[in-house]
Amino acid sequence: MHPGGYSRLESCQPYGKFTLYAGVSLVSVLLALSQPLSLVHIGHHDEHDSGHTHDGSKDINTSDAPPPPPPSTSGDQRDPSLPRFRLADVRKHDANSGSPWVTSGDKVYDITDWVAAHPGGDVILRAAGHSIDPYWAIFTIHKAPHVREILDSYLIGFVDMLDLDTSGQPKIAAGEAVEDPFADDPTRDKRLVVLTQKPCNAEPAPPQLARDFATPNELFYVRNHMWVPVVEGAEADQHKLTVELPDGDVRAYTLDELRTRFQPHKVTAVLQCSGNRRSDMTRAVGKTNGLQWGTGAISNAVWEGVLLRDVLADAGLRAARIDGRPKEEHKNNNDNDDDDVPPDGLHVQLTGMEAYAASIPLPTALDPRGEVLLAYAMNGEPLPRDHGYPLRAIVPGFVAARSVKWLSKIVVSDEESPSQWQRRDYKLFGPNEGAAPDWDRYPAIQEMPVTSAITGVWVGQSAINKAIKDGSLPQRETPTLSPGLGSRAAPGVRDLAAWQAEWKQQHASPKDKDATPVTATGYAYSGGGREIVRVDVSVDGGRTWDQATLLDQKQAHYDDETDRQKGNIVARGRRDFAWKRWRYDGLLLGGDASPAEVVVKATDNAYNTQPERHDGIYNVRGNLATAWHRVAIERNGRKDAVLHGCGFDKECKK
Incomplete structure (x- = not known):
């Protein structure tokens, strides 16, 4: 359930065909627009902050763009206090400019400050100079009221009437249709029951689900929030994982380094979506928001990789002992415990190549009984693309939302991941808490119940x-x-x-x-x-x-x-x-x-x-x-x- 009471995926039926227009290759989604308002500091700027007026509204950043031409005002009933811009001028504010702009409908937005202020801001640059509407047409998460509020705070004007069609929408120039971002997704097994095609969400039918102790890779349920990143075979060995520690130190590892420098480890573990059997709850009680999974949003596999705690120790993390274990058993033991980082209250933020992010408590990552993996193999084979190739996190015993796929970044922080999926999703509310619950009231789901x-x-x-x-x-x-x-x-x-x-x-x-x-x-x-x-x-x-x-x-x-x-x-x-x-x-x-x-x-x-x-x-x-x-x-x-x-x-x- 997302803010505003809407479903992240409003239907469990496959998306129909669509045509996208943006003028640039569509390779990512405007994820950060779905972040909580408190994280982007909207409406809380000091009156002396650079780039803002005395009343907190945003100045128009046109330092590297020519002044807009006199607007065409014939039949224009929109707010006369805001300027009009030609689409040609909007296109000059692309990802390479110092002040990226985007459009939505007939409105123009300067997202310069947003990109700088938000941890996922670089993703939005993919649409800079063009419309973000094609992205929102695919991912209805962006249609939530709070997302529109965020975007409206960056409004600087309107598209000139000369560039609007008879319906009041910007004209689409020839050659601006862009490719389907899901075109390079892998082919899935036809035995999977598809809930949505774009992004792919599918589960094995009951007869196939529990035939084997280890679920065959091709029948392992698929839970994707976006399209599948493309990593060519030759690039996989050099896939880079960065690890950032609380003191700001950063260490980078290639996949090849992880394989050769650390002891390999195997763990057999279930991954289960928090929404497994959601359709059962819907039928028994009433409407629920989200994919209407049957019994198949769960699978079991043998995972192989390296222990996250070993990598954190190698990167320089010196964590105090946890769970009362003797000092001699602690992996990062040293003679000066005063320098060790107390793990309680710290989090390990995990971010994927496609910008999905989540986090787990640091004690979970360090606990030798927890066996948290950076996995590169599944059932004796390299990870399939749908399941995180070339590298993913595996957090045994936890909701699968924490086992981030296509892993590219790890940050040890004093706060949990600021992502949508950590703070405004995958939480549990009381039966009486309706369509607009207080997301900050409850913790994120971690360990799974029986x-x-x-x-x-x-x-x-x-x-x-x-x-x-x-x-x-x-x-x-x-x-x-x-x-x-x-x-x-x-x-x-x-x-x-x-x-x-x-x-x-x-x-x-x-x-x-x-x-x-x-x-x-x-x-x-x-x-x-x-x-x-x-x-x-x-x-x-x-x-x-x-x-x-x-x-x-x-x-x-x-x-x-x-x-x-x-x-x-x-x-x-x-x-x-x-x-x-x-x-x-x-x-x-x-x-x-x-x-x-x-x-x-x-x-x-x-x-x-x-x-x-x-x-x-x-x-x-x-x-x-x-x-x-x-x-x-x-x-x-x-x-x-x-x-x-x-x-x-x-x-x-x-």
Whole structure:
């Protein structure tokens, strides 16, 4: 949810074709216009500041441009106190001039001070001398009211009437149509379910999602805010990462240096978007703003790179000990602790080539148990372009928004990243906080809560056998009925095995159709390195429960020679940053005509568990939709069951 109550992407449908006009190659977006007002100091200039009038309004910077010609005022009803400019004069104020201008509609803006004042200001220079409207046509984030307020503070005049068409918009000169900025994006796997094409946001369908412990690279969900930067193979080794420390020291590393100078490290970790299952929350409670993800905005991979803490130490960061660890265990230990930087209160700002930025607390970066990586490989291969090639951050156990792709800059600072995505996105609000929440009131999402989801349900032995044959159904060593304890639980909740036995006892001549085999599969995950210890499954909407079998116990704890010889992909790392897939085998009772609802919930080793409903955790942004996942089974005597629910072809019926 963005300021003003609008969605960052107003539709989950692919963007249609468009024609852009700017006169220059469109290679970046005006990101910084989406920053909080406090960060650009609008309306708070001292009356003696250079470049501003006594009342705080902006002087027109025309020192290197000729005086504007007498304006054409015929039929001009616009503010007569502001000058008119010909488009030819606007074009002289391009990125190479000392005073860059842009236009929006029929208005002219001098953004000179903005470029100097804002950390992302150099991005806007791509549109200098031309219109910024083509950018806003692609990225509706810039249509928020607060963004217009920022831009209007730099208004210096209007486009001359001679350069306006009959609709009052600037005339487009021949040859000013520019290329599609997404033209060089990589080709995606056709099995991905596309939510938006430009930028690409796509998720694997449930049947593919949890087939493998490590998600194949081509099926790993794609979350892009912009187009994918182009880095040619020959350029990748020389890709530069700069590291800036609190004292202002800057150190630069090439990708080749990172590979050769530091010890490589592997960690198996899930990346999950905060909006995973947002469509479930929308359907259950009400409208949410953002991409309407199903169950697939999550994937698991083996990442390889170098530890961020090693690079920070090499760059010269001397941080005090954290988490009470003995002095001799501290990577940057020295004899003079008085010179060490206290990590509490500091942040590691991470910025990508396309200007996306986020940050994590410095203690997270330094904690050896956190295993924060600067990654250059994924599942044994170089990073795919969609996933950060040639270098990205991996912050295990944290929301994926902190694992910045196409990483180019790191800054250790006393404040978190000033970016839109850190301060005005990826936060959680109360159910009653509406379309214009107080973004400064709550911290950014970091560690992820416990969650689980159903990725497949097969009803009837023939459907189960078919799924086994085509590889859709993950295997376990003993595919028998999941182990029920056979005893009663608390009033109103009974163990499924006991209930099944009781049901059969009450029916003198049960027929085959009265007990239909059912198999369900899915994933479970908890952030912060917390291990999933139990997955509970119900096939009657939550009246009775049984426990699923966790499939990835071995992968999560062993890395022996036998596994390597068999080619098994195993979890790497000190903590449980990977997901656990699960499988449940049971019976549906009541005959073919009876509807059923499969429900799943997970519990981690801190005994955190999922909330039953989305009502209590509803937030207008639709983040962290972690309520029990429910999938309705519509049998009705049909040969194949029809599934309704988040992530499946049909949604749940009310």
